[in-house]
Every structure is written in C-alpha cells, then in structure tokens.
Amino acid sequence: MRGVVLTGAGISAESGVPVFRGDDGLWEGHRVEDVATPGGFGRDAEKVHRFYNARRRRLLEVEPNGAHRALARLAREWPGELTLVTQNIDDLHERAGSPEVLHMHGELLKSRCCLCGAVAACTGDLSRASLCGVCDGIDCLRPHVVWFGEMPFHLGEIERAMQRADWFVSIGTSGRVYPAAGFVLAAAEAGARTIELNLDPGEMSSAFDESRLGPASELVPAWVDEILAGG
Numbered sequence: 001m002r003g004v005v006l007t008g009a010g011i012s013a014e015s016g017v018p019v020f021r022g023d024d025g026l027w028e029g030h031r032v033e034d035v036a037t038p039g040g041f042g043r044d045a046e047k048v049h050r051f052y053n054a055r056r057r058r059l060l061e062v063e064p065n066g067a068h069r070a071l072a073r074l075a076r077e078w079p080g081e082l083t084l085v086t087q088n089i090d091d092l093h094e095r096a097g098s099p100e101v102l103h104m105h106g107e108l109l110k111s112r113c114c115l116c117g118a119v120a121a122c123t124g125d126l127s128r129a130s131l132c133g134v135c136d137g138i139d140c141l142r143p144h145v146v147w148f149g150e151m152p153f154h155l156g157e158i159e160r161a162m163q164r165a166d167w168f169v170s171i172g173t174s175g176r177v178y179p180a181a182g183f184v185l186a187a188a189e190a191g192a193r194t195i196e197l198n199l200d201p202g203e204m205s206s207a208f209d210e211s212r213l214g215p216a217s218e219l220v221p222a223w224v225d226e227i228l229a230g231g
Contacts, residue, residue, distance in 0.1 A: 001080035001083070001166050002083075002166050003170045003227075004085065004158075005085065005090050005171065006086070006168070007071075007171045007173060008170070009173075010173065011068065011092075011171050013164065014065045014216055014217050015063060015092055015217060017059060017088070030051060033098065033143070033148075034048075035048050035051040035052075036148055046127065046128060048142075052087070052143045052145070053126060056109065056124075057125075059109070060218070064092040065092075065217045066221050067171065067217045068092045068093055069096045070131065070221040071084060071096070072097035073228075074228070075098050075100075076097070080166075081164075083157075083195070085158055085161075087177065089106050089107055089108040091109050092224070095140045099209070102153070102158060106146045108143060109123055110122055111142065112141070112142055113132040118135065121142070122143075122144075133138065162187050162192075163186075163190050167192050167194070168183065168188075169197060170184060170202070171220060172197070172216050174202050176189070184196075185207060193209055194210070195208060195212070197212050198211070199215060199216070225227040
C-alpha cells in the first residue's frame with residue numbers, strides 16, 4: 001500500500017503559526033507583491049528580510065501539535081510507503097519526528113545564496129549585510145522559500161508518488177493554491193481514495209471521496225488510528 005499526505009496552513013495554525021493568506025489578500029498588513037515575489041525582494045530586500053525574520057522568530061517559539069505527532073507516528077508504524085508533502089515552510093513535522101518531508105514551498109529555517117545557490121540552516125535574522133558561508137558573498141542571501149512566480153520544489157517526486165498512491169489525504173489546506181490544489185484530481189485519476197481533513201470545506205472539497213471537518217489536532221490522530229488498525 002502507498003499513501004500520500006498533503007498538509008497546509010491549517011495543521012500548523014493550531015500550533016500558533018500565523019497563516020500567510022488572509023481574507024483581505026494581505027499577509028500581515030503587507031502586499032503579497034512586496035514580501036513574497038522576486039520583484040519585491042529586488043525592490044526592497046530589507047523589508048522582505050524584516051518580514052521573514054519576524055516569522056522565523058515566531059516559529060522558534062511554537063511547538064508541534066497532536067496532528068504533527070500523529071503523522072510522525074504513521075511514518076514510524078505504518079508498513080506501507082508514505083509520502084508526506086507540505087505546503088508549509090515551518091519545521092513542525094520534523095520536530096514531531098517525521099523522517100522525510102517534501103517541502104514544496106521551501107523552508108523558513110534555511111537561507112539560499114543568490115550567487116552560488118548554496119542552501120544553509122538559518123535560525124537567526126537575515127539582512128543585506130549577511131554573508132554566504134560558502135562563497136563569502138554579501139547582500140546575496142534570501143529566505144529559502146518559494147515566492148509567487150517561482151516553481152515549487154519536488155514536483156517530479158510528488159507527481160510520481162501521486163501516480164502510485166492507493167490513498168491521498170489533504171489536511172488543513174484551502175484548495176486555492178496551485179499546483180497543490182489539483183493534487184486531489186491527480187490522485188483520483190490514478191484511482192486513489194481521497195480524503196479531506198479540514199476545519200472548513202476547502203475550495204476543492206467536492207472533489208474528495210470523503211470530507212471530515214474539525215480541528216486537525218483531533219481529526220488526524222483519529223484517522224491515523226484507523227489507518228494503523230487496517231481501516
């Protein structure tokens with residue numbers, strides 16, 4: 001048996017990680033174009049660094065919740081092949097114990113050099129004065145996250161997993177951000193059973209075979225118990 005799990009902002013919101021996208025289309029009072037695009041970074045790198053520095057500091061203050069821990073348990077105990085994909089840029093899955101996570105939108109606790117491409121751990125603040133530890137370049141580091149207009153990571157690996165999946169579960173996703181929003185259609189086309197676990201119905205809710213509504217910290221442990229029991 002092979003399964004694919006996709007997680008979105010809803011799973012980490014219960015840990016206190018602020019969601020990026022609000023109903024007004026702004027991210028914590030900032031325009032998306034200013035803090036989440038290559039053009040915004042080019043226009044005002046310091047503003048972008050301040051935005052992500054604040055989010056990085058906040059991330060270091062929170063802890064995984066029961067949903068993260070349940071998925072780590074699934075990875076440890078389920079005898080099948082599990083692919084865990086997340087749209088989130090936090091490290092809560094890893095801190096909960098999940099051994100392999102495909103971060104399709106990057107990782108907040110990493111930086112990337114615009115000159116040599118080196119990716120490195122980053123738990124402190126970045127600025128235009130930050131130095132690359134590989135090429136010694138200055139004013140060249142950026143958050144290792146995928147901005148609008150950039151290609152998500154691991155798409156080939158995710159596509160292969162979807163084509164082979166027996167089931168696909170989406171947890172805490174809005175169903176508004178592509179290509180992740182279309183994963184349920186790819187899974188269904190491949191013959192996989194599809195389940196949505198969400199606080200509220202997502203935009204793609206009608207495409208799932210089953211939709212369960214409620215907090216991820218309650219729904220996910222219960223669903224994992226079912227899977228491990230052979231359900």
